[in-house]
Every structure is written in C-alpha cells, then in structure tokens.
Amino acid sequence: MKRTWESAARTACAVVALSAAGAMAQDRSAVQEIERYRQALGDGNPAELWEARGEATWKKPAGPKNASLEKCDLGLGPGVVKGAYAQLPRYFADVDKVMDLETRLVHCRVTLQGISPDEARKNPFGGPGRKTDNDALVAYITAESRGVKMNVPMSHPKEVEAFEIGKEMFFHRGGPYDFACSTCHAVDNVRIRLQELPNLTRQADAQKAYTAWPAYRVSQGEVRTFQWRLEDCFRQQRFPHLDFTSDASIALTMFLARNSNGAPFNAPSIKR
C-alpha cells in the first residue's frame, strides 16, 4: 500500500506541474489531484492486469513445440523469475552474449517454443485495441523483482563492453538538432517546458528513473516498458527508430540499468 501511495503522490505532482497555475492554486489542486489518484488507485495499479496476463502467457504452452516459457533461464537458472530482472542485462554463456530482458524472452520463445525470430520480435508495444505478449510478459517478470535491489553484474568483459558502448551512445550527439540523451539528461534540476528531467549521470536520479519502469500510463491507458520510454526519447532526439533486441539497444539499457544498482526495483509503477 505504501508503494501505491508514493507513486500516486509522484504522479499527482507531475500532473500538477503541467497545470500552469500560481503557487496557491497549485497547492490546492495538488491536494485534489492526489485525492483523485488515491480514488483511482483504490483497487490497485491497473498494471496488475498486464502482470496477470503475462503470468498466464509465461505458463501457457505455445508455438510449434507447444512448450511454455517456464524453463526459460533469465539468468538465475531455468524457470527462476523472482529477482531476475534486477540482474539484467547480463552475460549469458549459452549464447556468449549480453542480453536484456526482451532479448532473452525472444531467445526463449525461439529456442523453447520454436517460434521464428521475426515472429518473436514483432509487436513490441501495444496500442489502442492491440495488446502485446511482450508488454504483458515484461510486466509480469519485472513485478517479480519488486523490492529487490538492482544488482546488474559487470564482471564479464562483454558486460563491461556493453556498458561502455551504452555510455558512448548516451553522449552521442547527432541529427539535425545536435541532440544526445545528455542534452536533456546530464544537468541537474532542469525542465523541458514543465516536465522535469532526471540527470541520468547522477546515481540518485538514475536509480529513481530506471526502477520506475515499466509504468501504467494513465494518459494512455497502457503499460509502457522501458524500451518504449527509450523509443519516445529517441523520437524527441530526432533520431530514427531503435530496434529493440539490437546490440545498440542492449548496450544503452546496460548503461542505464547498471547506473541504478543499489536501489530497490519499484515497478510496474503508475505515471500520468
């Protein structure tokens, strides 16, 4: 319950920040907004629907091999879901490669269920009237790390390499606006319009940001994954579309996830 209250307060603050009102009016509407969200959250975070659907998808036999994903090894051994997300991305010896959650899920669907890689990779994000297995599985698996301290390993040389490449990407300015992630996320206490921007080069901000995704977006009625967040930031950066499961995507995720080490994972959350 405490968790829900905290995220409700955070969400309400974001909503209030958007209403361009004076300080007094803000105080009043802050109270109203928090009240409104408390009511909306009376029955919990709607992300729980995705979590339940994800658990069912995980356990249901599917694909040409008619197998479930229950033997999928997310890094802590076949079938261990609890706490697995808090240690991803990581190096997997069976493929000699660093993988993030989504990439590993694709791998398991291909190897365990016999689904083609293209089929397993398509439809990463849901939209109006279109629910995806990926969103549901990610909601389920991440929820199983709630309260677990982030502990992304960096002992294998390929983990170090992914982290360092992710760091290069974070600072890579390009495109017509000369933007990089660092344009918007390497300075303390700044905003774009009224949206506050985390300084992802600082541990406290990086921890808070990373451990709050996936999130149920009230404004969209969808659970949005961390990969979705990256996609939307790259759009604003005037960059093309980054394929999830690509080495670039894994590397950037590695950089951001590792920077959140030490903080308890706290998602799926709820955001405006």
Added chain:
Amino acid sequence: MKTKLIVLSATAALAAGCATTPPESPYYAKSVAYMKAGFKDRGQAKVSERIEQDSLQKACSAYKTDPIPKDLAESMQAEQMATIKPPSDGKYLGDWKSGEKIAQSGQGGQYSDDPKRPSGANCYACHQLTKEELSYGTIGPSLFNFAKVRGFGPEIQKYAWNKVYNSHAYSACSSMPRFGHKGILTEQQIKDVVALLMDPNSPVNK
C-alpha cells in the same frame, strides 16, 4: 617582432588543426557500428543522415560531462562563426507575432512530424521568454526582457541573429540547436524569432 612571431605560429597551429584534439574512446567506433545496425529508418529520420557525426558533434560528445579545453573551444567557435550567413537584405528583424508562434511550436525533424509542414523552434522548451507563457523549460537561461536589458541597437540584433543561426559560435558545445546552420528555420523565420527577442513591442520586452 617576437610577439608577432608567437601570434603567427599560434594561428598557423590552429590553421593546421593543431589545437587540442578531442580524446576518442576505444569504444567509439563500435558504438557507431552498433547504432548504424540497430537503428532503422522511420519517416524522415534516416539512419544514413542522423548517426554519423560532423566534427563539432563528435568533439562535443567526446568530452561527455567534462569541460572542453579553452583552445579547442575557441577554434570551434571561430569555425562555427564562419558558417553564419547574415540576412540577405541586411535587416535582422521580422514580425515578432509570427516569431512567438515559431517559438511555441515543437514541430520539425521527428519521425512523427510531417516534413512538409514548416518547422518550429520550440524556444520555450528551454527558455522563459514572456511573462504570459508559464510553460517554459530551464535548460537555457531566461530571455525575458532580452533587449530591454541589453539594448535594442544593431550590435545586439546581430548577436541575436548569430546566436539563433549558430549557437556554438559563442559557446562551443552549447545544448542549443543550430537553427540556421542546420536549416531548421528559414531566413524569414529567424528574422521573426529575432524580432520576438528584439522588437520593443514584443512581450519579451514588456
């Protein structure tokens, strides 16, 4: 004679590209290769155009959160200054009302944008400009009362034009886009936002 020689050799060194060269991470080449493979064209955002860096982008990225050495910053600023084209009719000020619309619009360059529509500049994303607009960002300094504080004269007009055209001419590795140099705004649009900053009747100067 001696000082002249020193000056000459410093200039020669700059011209020969002997100013401090930015460090290159051993992971740089691989990160670019990863990005070229991992990104896919979408709408107007083409991989072939948006990942490869020009020399300024590359140098600024290399320093990450460290400050750029002074000599390098100076040579970069001189290089960026040389890209600036003054308005063809010599007049810096357009229509501030149209400038306000351009400063409000965040359209342009994103794969979700229609490339046929004119770009905005979204100055408000990063700057306070008028007292009326409360939804402004703080990545850049407040520009409220810009000309009222600095003066309305031709020198400041020229500075405003240059800054919007190529922000790095004055501060290498600024976060501010190069609206003229990169062709984001047309000459008329730059005049209009310069008018927003400089016109005595603009709400910026009230």
